[in-house]
Amino acid sequence: MNWPALVVFIALFVFVTGLGFWAARWRAGDLTQLHEWGLGGRRFGTFVTWFLLGGDLYTAYTFIAVPALVYGAGALGFFAVPYTILIYPLLYMVFPRLWSLAHKHGYVTSSDVVLGRYGNKWLALAVGVTGIVATMPYIALQLVGMQVVIGAMGVSGEGIIGDLPLIIAFIILAAFTYTSGLRAPAMIAVVKDMLIYLVVIAVTIVVPLHFGGFGPIFAAVPVAKLTLAAPVGDTYGAYSTYATLALGSALALFLYPHSLTAILSSSSPGAIRRNAALLPAYSLVLGLLALLGFMAVALNVGAAPEFAAGFKQYGNNFAVPALILSVFPGWFAGLAFAAIAIGALVPSAIMSIACANIVSRTIYRGFLSPNATNEQESSIAKIASLIVKVGALVFIIFVPVPYALQFQLLGGLWMIQVLPSVILGLYLRMLNGWALLIGWAVGTGVGTWMASTTSFKAAVFTISLFGVSFPSYIALWALIANVVVSVVLSVLLKPFVAPAPVLAD
Amino acid sequence: MATQPGLEPKRHWLRILFVLPFIAMLWVSSYNRLTPELFGFPFYYWYQLLWVVISAAIAGIVYKAEH
Numbered sequence: 206m207n208w209p210a211l212v213v214f215i216a217l218f219v220f221v222t223g224l225g226f227w228a229a230r231w232r233a234g235d236l237t238q239l240h241e242w243g244l245g246g247r248r249f250g251t252f253v254t255w256f257l258l259g260g261d262l263y264t265a266y267t268f269i270a271v272p273a274l275v276y277g278a279g280a281l282g283f284f285a286v287p288y289t290i291l292i293y294p295l296l297y298m299v300f301p302r303l304w305s306l307a308h309k310h311g312y313v314t315s316s317d318v319v320l321g322r323y324g325n326k327w328l329a330l331a332v333g334v335t336g337i338v339a340t341m342p343y344i345a346l347q348l349v350g351m352q353v354v355i356g357a358m359g360v361s362g363e364g365i366i367g368d369l370p371l372i373i374a375f376i377i378l379a380a381f382t383y384t385s386g387l388r389a390p391a392m393i394a395v396v397k398d399m400l401i402y403l404v405v406i407a408v409t410i411v412v413p414l415h416f417g418g419f420g421p422i423f424a425a426v427p428v429a430k431l432t433l434a435a436p437v438g439d440t441y442g443a444y445s446t447y448a449t450l451a452l453g454s455a456l457a458l459f460l461y462p463h464s465l466t467a468i469l470s471s472s473s474p475g476a477i478r479r480n481a482a483l484l485p486a487y488s489l490v491l492g493l494l495a496l497l498g499f500m501a502v503a504l505n506v507g508a509a510p511e512f513a514a515g516f517k518q519y520g521n522n523f524a525v526p527a528l529i530l531s532v533f534p535g536w537f538a539g540l541a542f543a544a545i546a547i548g549a550l551v552p553s554a555i556m557s558i559a560c561a562n563i564v565s566r567t568i569y570r571g572f573l574s575p576n577a578t579n580e581q582e583s584s585i586a587k588i589a590s591l592i593v594k595v596g597a598l599v600f601i602i603f604v605p606v607p608y609a610l611q612f613q614l615l616g617g618l619w620m621i622q623v624l625p626s627v628i629l630g631l632y633l634r635m636l637n638g639w640a641l642l643i644g645w646a647v648g649t650g651v652g653t654w655m656a657s658t659t660s661f662k663a664a665v666f667t668i669s670l671f672g673v674s675f676p677s678y679i680a681l682w683a684l685i686a687n688v689v690v691s692v693v694l695s696v697l698l699k700p701f702v703a704p705a706p707v708l709a710d
Numbered sequence: 711m712a713t714q715p716g717l718e719p720k721r722h723w724l725r726i727l728f729v730l731p732f733i734a735m736l737w738v739s740s741y742n743r744l745t746p747e748l749f750g751f752p753f754y755y756w757y758q759l760l761w762v763v764i765s766a767a768i769a770g771i772v773y774k775a776e777h
Contacts, residue, residue, distance in 0.1 A: 287735035289762075290731050290758075290765045291735060293765055293769055294769070297728065297772065298728065419749060421750075423750060431744060433742050443738075444739055448736040451736070452732075452736060479773060482769035482770040483766070485765060485766035486766070489763070492755075492762065496755070
């Protein structure tokens, strides 16, 4: 048991818990209204939105998994950097428009946007359910990140005792999300990000000092891992894999309910646009974090006997905790681990709020109880946020981590299938709700089938055209099928289907 | 500085600059190499990190032009 680490860790955890409950009073609003509980009253300015989106998109799992991928696979793991570069032009150009639409009509979720645009509640349901199904394993992976750092402090046990710290953390999370809504993660995100910046800056100073610069760190990595394998013969090989992983992930990111929740909670389109310029600061941090994987290689933490058990239990995900434990004193390791664990709480809270918004607005009010009052809608959301979290917790306790990863992979390629309905609809008037629904089904089916051909282990599927192979991210292939079906069917259906009343613009 | 909620700013032609990060990042073969190094970083790494800064600058420039 690493006591100094544990004491600092628990102290910080208690502090943010207090903050989470106190957040209910911050810019106080009527929390019995869904847009107050679930969107923080749409009042977050540039500064809070920066922390909220940063805390939302750069999660605990990112901090553990991206360096772990670089540690194991080398250059391929760096795709997180181009991925997060490509999201900001999209954020700047597309999402202020969505915000304006949502603000004007009181929309809380992307399902609302779709329903308003096409008047097709089945399409809205498909969009909503996709969001929930894709988000659940994402929450579960946040717990994986938390598990790893708790394990790294020497807290362990058999069976249910071993999961106890995680369960406690989640009860705390559930309680403050219930009472404070989106205000809680917004406030905690500020603390989390300052801790993360502190840790990343400390690591990127201390470790290169130890080696005498970055040169020796890269020199310790096998040359073949430092760049992508150049394709040989009639294939785009690692190049198309890398490019499509970055592009597909970027296109999917803001479709996730939790990203949209953070975007819709900002106070103006200007706040969103300013963040397109300011959020890349996180991408720089992410790039430096990715290099922690190489630092772990250079320090050869994988061969250290004291970390053997950790690597055995958590695989390469243990690379970052091992690196932190080997270069920092216990108390600072505790601070770093707290940063990662709090980094799990923030997105988990936002994700569960986002799912809860869908459950209460789209499913409860849209299908089960159309005459529900605003107060009923908000209380259903609060209860749904609890159910979503319990679901994620059960998932992670009973489902082995590799399966959680596979669900996350599927989640990404399912999520991107709502792009034609949510985004293209903002620009193309000719799309038809039923065509989009069929396109969504085709895209989801094609993507799931492609993933099944790899036994749900790989994110990449190879298609050959004119004798040239394009190994590419499955989500993109499936999206292409989806868009083609949606557009073609919209054209074909036009003479037969009365145009949907344009409800919203 | 603050914009009216719901009001779209006039789109500026500078938005065309947003194409650049896509070209640069999706053209993987242009940066998949080790040299020249910068501060000990192989080209592959510092070049991609540099584009983080460039794309942030592009967003900042376009914002300034539109507001």
